[in-house]
Amino acid sequence: MSSEPSLSGPVPDDTRPDSHPELARFAASLSFGLDEFQRAACAALEDGHGVLVCAPTGAGKTVVGEFAVHLALMGGTKCFYTTPIKALSNQKYADLVAVHGVESVGLLTGDSSINADAPIVVMTTEVVRNMIYANSSALNGLSYVVMDEVHYLADRFRGAVWEEVILHLDPAVRLVSLSATVSNAEEFGDWIQAVRGDTTVIVDEHRPVPLWQHMLVGNRMFDLFDGSAPNDGRREVNPALARYIRQREVVDLSGPGRGHRGRSERGGGPPVSRPELIRRLDADGLLPAIDFIFSRAGCDAALAQCRRSGLDLLGPERAAAVDEVVDRFVADLAPDDRDVLGVDDWRTGLRRGFAAHHAGMLPAFRHAVEELFVRGLVQMVFATETLALGINMPARSVVLERLVKYNGEAHVDLTPGEFTQLTGRAGRRGIDIEGHAVVVFAPGMQPAQVAGLAGARTFPLRSSFAPEYNMAVNLIRRVGLNGSRELLDRSFAQFQADKSVVGQSRQIDAVTRKLRKLDVELEELAGRRDIGLGGARAGDATEEGEFAGFLGYMRLRELIRTRERELKFEKRMSLQNSVVEDLFALKRGQVIGLFGGRHRGLAVVLEPASDRRDPKPLVLVDDAWAGRVGVKDFLNPPEVLGNLRLAKTVDRRTGRGRRDLASALRSSGIELPRRKQSRRSAAADDNELVDLRRQLRAHPAHGLPDHDELFRAAERRTRLVREIDALEQSIADRTATLRADFDRIVAILEELGYLVPGPDGPTVAPPGDLLTRIYSESDLLICECLRSGVWDGLQPPELAGVVAAVVYESRRDAFAGPDLAVSVPPLRTALVETHRRWRDLSRLEMRHSLDPTREPDAGFSMSIHLWASGRSLPECLAVAGDRGRPLPAGDFVRWSRQVIDLLEQIRIGAGEGDLARTARRAVSAIRRGVVAVELG
Template sequence: MTALDRFTSLLSFTLDPFQVAACEALEQGRGVLVCAPTGAGKTIVGEFAVHLALEAGTKCFYTTPIKALSNQKHAELAARYGRARVGLLTGDVSLNSSAPVVVMTTEVLRNMLYADSPALAGLSHVVMDEVHYLADRFRGAVWEEVILHLPIDVRLVSLSATVSNAEEFGAWISEVRGDTTVIVDEQRPVPLWQHMLVGRRLFDLFDVKAVRANADAGRTAPPTVLDESLVRHVKQREALDRSVDPGDPRGRGGRGGRGRPPQPRRPIPRPEVIALLDGEGLLPAITFVFSRAGCDAALAQCLRSPVTLTEPEQVEQIGEIIDRHVAEFALGDLELLGYHEWREALERGFAAHHAGMLPAFRHAVEELFVKGLVRAVFATETLALGINMPARTVVLERLVKFNGETHTELTPGEYTQLTGRAGRRGIDIEGHAVVLWQTGMRPQEVAGLAGARTFPLISSFVPGYNMSVNLLDRLGREGAQRLLEASFAQFQADRSVVGAAKRIQRSERELAGLRTQIEDAADGTDYLGYTALRERIRARERELRRDHLHDRAHAAGDALADVRRGDVLAITGGRRRGLGVVVEPATDHRDPKPFVVTEHAWAGRVGPADFVGEVQVLGTMRVPKGADIRSGRGKRDLASSLRNTGIVAPRERPKAARPAADDGVLADLRAQLREHPAHRAERTPGLDRLAERYARLQRETAAQTATVRATTNSLAVTFRRIIALLTERGYLEAVPGVDGGAPDLAPTEAGHRLGRLYSESDLLLCECIDAGDLDDLDAPALAAVVSALVFESRGERGGSILTGERVPHTVRTAIGALAGRWAAIRDAEVVHKLAASREPDVGFVGPMYQWASGGTLAATLLAAGERGQLLSAGDFVRWCRQVIDLLDQIHQVCRESDPELSATARTAVGLVRRGIVALDA
């Protein structure tokens, strides 16, 4: 009997062909990359790796991208193999870490590899769940570091959502880790039906006949034929919106009538959506809202409605599960956290799920949903990251989300990841995805998302300070360079330039042919040299024009930064030529754009591009203090006043200065051109055209070559710049080469400390430790200062100055030192052309000091919130745990070099880890 036979005998279901193929490859000693849709059962391959390790008496590490997934997988494996054989490591939680099977976040494994942890001894398998996370721009590099650093004899099990370049990713893994089998399965175990809810009518997105024809033919690609009734109904709704004002009870037209402009159509209220889905038999459902406030608002709407989704006997079961999850919490804390409303919603079958919730509340929601006791969950997209909460239906309220910087449209990959939650294997025969229509949403857009099959996995790997120090320490400069060259980022870069390199080769062949033709036609005259001289003249003219435009824009910018309210300007460029009066001076002197109203009643901001020549202030006029510059009438009134001032705009448009008139280099080149023999020689017809073609192709080839060089060397260039900065600041030093070879670089004592600090602010923290900036702090103060290195304000509390916070002088002094050292690092990064380090954020300093000093939960949450609102409990616990993690790193790193600071950090950990922070692990 094979190991796979023994494993499957423990299961209550039969494996799918892709699962069998992956497990067989693993049993034969090969690594595997499995790409399959959400809910297809990829993790069973990871569980087989656990089985193999336990049978062989070796170790298996199971890594996940988020702590919630680690906790869930630990519970599953502990239930199967017993808690004595399964451990958990998530940075702030350590359970049975010496067990043969340990579930951990990927960062923990990366840190173990850099530290050469003894726990790596006997490791035979590593499972990397959700490995497509290496595309994450903030944390993705960690996955590549692990893949590159793992001992070569460790079998890697990579589990990924469906990506279109799985073969490329698998080829890279095979190159760096040896024999790897790539298994791609695009067939969902439960078919997914796509719908749109328009008003109170639920439509199929695709034509049902086309869908069934596809299925009957065994095709996995989705159909592209839209449902005609949906398209027709949406057109009717949009036409109605354009013709009738829904706010006018007499139905007057929105165009010519006096009614209000037509208001956009929004989906029906959320409780009605849930009731409609319930009536269609489409619950349980997860509604993705993309904002925490939206999730909470949805829950509040449901509580205000009469909708209830549970039966009396279920309410009792729900209560028992809730009581178990909150048993250790103080009643006062629960009341503060909105416990009673949360419980009432659960007892009626509703819940929210987002990172702002207390983890214990989230875990209760997850358990109740899996058991079918909660039937409608409003969630942010974090729920789509592998947490085992499948539903019959997934609802998308919008196709736009906030990515942390701006609002962006969902990508096809994100749409597939979210809707992949629909359809519970073994329970549902089909899943359903419902998009709520609103004005401006086109069915074709939704079809494009649902039908796309291009989800490429793009590396986000880039070296950082901690990584660079560790690479040099482990591998030396050459070895580090080779490892960077072995990264997936470099692999993709090299592949991406293959096409460009081939185009360059073709261009060079064509250039050689043109060169021969030109030489033959020139009849012994150095016409190629003459052509090169003309190109140098053109390049110099372009350079001078660029410099002139830059200088002109800079001068115009300086002038615009100085204009005042009431100044009348001559706008001499663009479509707004004429007079303009300044209503609001420029506020950003880096990009000065005052707000003006022109004599033609146009209002808006003007910048350097709107002026030819110098910015002219022709005079001034009085602008009334309460001038209405937003309404049409207000702009017309101001424009009329401007025209009546008697100030007249210049009649002629100013001429731009000629930038090349007195340039000595250009004059010398032109003289050389006139004296060149080819300038006076007779030329055969077409020779100039050949020369022009040759010059143009030469420019294009040079540009392509530069692009290829920049692409293939980008990682190496960044690494060299980091090395230069770290050497300059005393973290690296020259050491003799091995066996008398060339000198190498190695970390100094400070560099070794930097190599053990894993944080976005690793270099800043290390500099503060080495300079003694943290030495005078007691434990609460240290926790408060450290919070500035991890906290990220969601609102307006960020910045670099503490205002109104009750913190001691030592904290303010340390924060000041922190800000100064960050500015110095930033200056060095500018010199070395490196991306900016994360700026400290003091938004949590005061609340953290209050909590670590023994403050109450209520007072701390209020101090940490904004505009009188409490900070969410989930955020509070998360930030506290990140502070604990960094404090623990300081404790470990400073044990020998600064025992007093190490002891203070250890004390601070205990002060922060109390109350809900300690309970909700």
């Protein structure tokens, strides 16, 4: 890697102390010297430029943001320090308070509001976006905005927020963008320069702490790369590692070790036990370490395995220090809640130096683990990948047990970017002279695969910007319709699309040149055969009619092929739509036939599909396999062959339960019919195709030999014309997508009365005022419910329950839908009415060719209703459980926070009235116990 940072944009000519006095003053206050990239970025800031800094994890990018804070304080202005997640905001707030004092620093995260009028305010990025849309007075005097982890704009759920802030901030505000190393940093910097003015782009690929890559095979540690190979920029896999793995595979295939293979491939953990793994790392001096396990259950299982062992990494004296920290973090928890949360078991692991860290834990537990880890009182953390997202918990080494993770829909391979982000935690600056990344070998894992991930330098940053309802009304209120479209044209998404269009335009020019050259060849060939070309020529108009001459004949052939493809596509789409509709309509207990490649036989529906767009009912096949089937499993719409009476609760989790169900299905008397035969092709009944074929047969060129050189040249010409058409269509699609989606959103908002059409473009109507204040994935649905009054008259716990349905999302396939057994009639009625509004809205969205709003999910509604009614934590966790397991406490707190956040938006947006008062009381009712502890 290069040790010198690359810079573009306005670069300071001189970074000497006398030319940058504030940088000299700032540097003197630090306990370490500045790296060259830090010094260059800070000097650019002092010279009045914005900066984009791209550097590896742990390189010290945040120093540049801290210098922006220093400049704001010295200049008597304001600085906002934005982060992507609340935990990182809390951490940065504590860091800045330690340097500048509690009076100078504030915190705004939605959950917390501390000293909001301070000159330095730390906040999540959504908060500053909302300030901009609300024209908040807090923006007065703002001189710097630090956007930490700005590469989050690639996040498909929240990334648009970063672009909105970058585009909307006053031009006088200097932007300090801090990013992980990305391969298209210059492209990103070019965009920021285009929309924000002079910006210095600094890219530094040097890791201050070198990272060594290893593989642990059994109990043997190997370097991943060959250290003896010539250093020519390419790194070869260590031959000793590859040889040892081949030897093991031979033994595994011929001996009892074959059992290990099955366990590992099913994700049951690495062949080496976790205590053995920790002892091996400890013996090599590689602790403290983070072991990334891509499931919460896996993290908890690893921790339990260590607790059962005799492993102790601390000793009595340091265990006492652990107790002090634990006591502080659990002090506000009620005794009963401590029992429910398993405080004693959690403490047992911590006192011996190991812990788990994942989103299912109570946030207080996670924060305690983070503090203990930083203080060296936890030596091994089993974590999900969320730990890699900005939290300051570096380790000496990082362990990866698998190279596959579940992304919410399927098990997918880690990307090079994810691998880099995870292993980037290894190596503590100022503590370790080197970091270590250890991949635990499992059967089937290839060293070349690991080397490919470890050797990838960076990953590209792609925009996820897309217009939404709240964005649309806020944009139109601020800058009008034309201004909104212009702003969309300035987005990074459009910038990237336009940049790719340049390349495609060059392709069109190149293909067009080939086409003209081929036309000359065709002229010569046709002249020798005494055949007129006629038809449409490259760049020429024809006076002989579209199908005259030889090229007209070739045009007819191409139209026939195109029409045949269209008919096949229409038939396939018609069948697919029928499959979608029929799959979604399947009811519990109905029996269908499966004829797919994976499974064949009778199948009974155990759970209906929940998503109309991609219906996947849960079925059990007569061979005892149970799982979800989708459109890809059916060539024809599923036919209901009969019904099987099912018990209220069926056992599909155990082998015995599945076998009993399969036996009942086979004994039901329902028979599997033969696979349906497709009916005759639609081409035979298509008048357009019949007419084209008639013209082809009657054409004078129809009798020419098909193998003639002229035909071959004409076919090449057809392919070139087709290529040009495809490129032109791609350009049109790329350049129009954002505007087209925005116009569809505007059309829906006009149809529903949130915008009022006018000669100069739409204006925001009174209902649109409410929409400008609702920031949610389901913003328009929420406003429709508020406008129609379906949430009026509810008691605070009932309002909390129905609000939960539009924020909560069940994990995996546990979707509850609107028909959850809710025992409170007013809440159940409100949920049904909310679902009815969603159904109407989704039909409208599909009519306008937009993706429907996510369906409300009542899976958390009863739990939050009970909590807001004063019921106990165990009862609330049990009610919200998934697959018979209670909801993790961390999830309960996280969803409670989101319910509170939306209730606060409703309280503000609804003005003075009964609903606003109910929302306020609901928030107060939820802010108790573990929720109050976390919110402070």
